[in-house]
Amino acid sequence: MPPVPSSVAKQAELLKQDGNTFFKKDRLGAAIDAYTEAITLCPNVPVYWTNRALCHRKRNDWDRVEADCRRALELDASSVKAHYMLGLALLQRQEYAEGIKALEKALDLGRGANPASYMVEEIWQELAKAKYSEWEHLSHARIERLDVLREACVKALGSQRMHGVSRVIGLSNEAEGDPEQLKHLSEVFRKAAEADIPSEVPDHLCCKITLDIFRDPVITPSGITYERAVLLGHLQKVGKFDPVTREPLNQHQLVPNLAIKEAVRAYLDEHGWAYKLN
Structure with a gap:
């Protein structure tokens, strides 16, 4: 596609500003x-597509959100907003796997751009x-x-016990089985259900500050791990020192705690993120 004349590009930017207003x-x-x-004037500018997608999102018009975000991603595969809103649109259709994948991509890109x-x-x-x-859902x-x-x-145990014996009218299926076998069976199913608790x-x-699970953990020279955004806020608003040890601390001393980050990911994957955030 030939380059867009500067006058056309400028007009498109003015229209974007109008849209923002x-x-x-x-x-x-x-x-x-x-x-x-x-x-229409500049179809290859991804931000125009994501801005329009944001409008569709506010209207809960998720099909159009998805369409605009997919087009934006064709133009810029690193668009945080496009991945994010695409994920939300997919989740509206309960397409959990693909929706979560898009949100995870948005999160990874967002952390890299501005943690x-x-x-x-x-x-x-x-x-x-x-x-x-x-x-x-699962x-x-x-x-x-x-x-x-x-x-x-339970029915199988009951049938085994009652084989060759006339059934007693009104006897429940659980009462028909051997009590000890039923006890063991109940324990087996209780254990099987634990993963869903x-x-x-x-x-x-x-x-240690938010008491919430880590999103983006960083470790200080003192060996204590904090949530990055919270610790940065502390350094900027309270003072340049470790909140726990009170030792001097600057932003450049923070190092991503990849071990804790991986432990969090492993824990959440294993437990299905089976908790709700406040």
Whole structure:
């Protein structure tokens, strides 16, 4: 495609600015029209597509959100906003695996671009909710399958015991089985269901300041790990010292704690993120 004349590009930018103004005033229809005109003039500028997608998001028009974000990603595969909103759109259709994948991509890109950005925290919160929803959805399906299997096992035990014996009218299936066998069966299914019970996050995977699970852990020279954004806020607003040891501390001394980050990821994957954030 030939380069866009500078006058056309300038007009498209003015239309984008108009769209931004309309969006801030919650005039979504006018904002969409402005971004659409900008796209018509300069279809290869990804921010026009993501801006319009944001308008569609506020209208809960998720099909259009998805379409605009996919086009933006064709133009710029590193667009945090496009991956983020695409993930949200996919989750609306309960396409958990692909939606979570898009949110994880947005989170990784966002952390690299600006770790302290408010958007990183927002993406992380949405990712946590998505993981929980996925776990809850799969958990319900597993519980239903376990219930069906348990009933079949109880009936099988009852049939074995009553083989050749007339059934007593009104006797329940559980009463027909051998009490000791039923006790063992109940224990087996109780153990099988444990994975679907929400669990507490271990203390060593939580920030000492927020008491919440780590998103982006960093370690200080004193050996203490904190949540990056929270510690940066402390250094900027309170003072340049370690909140726990009170030793002098500067931002350049912080090192990503990859071991804790991987431990958090492993824990959440194993437990299905089976907890809800405050």
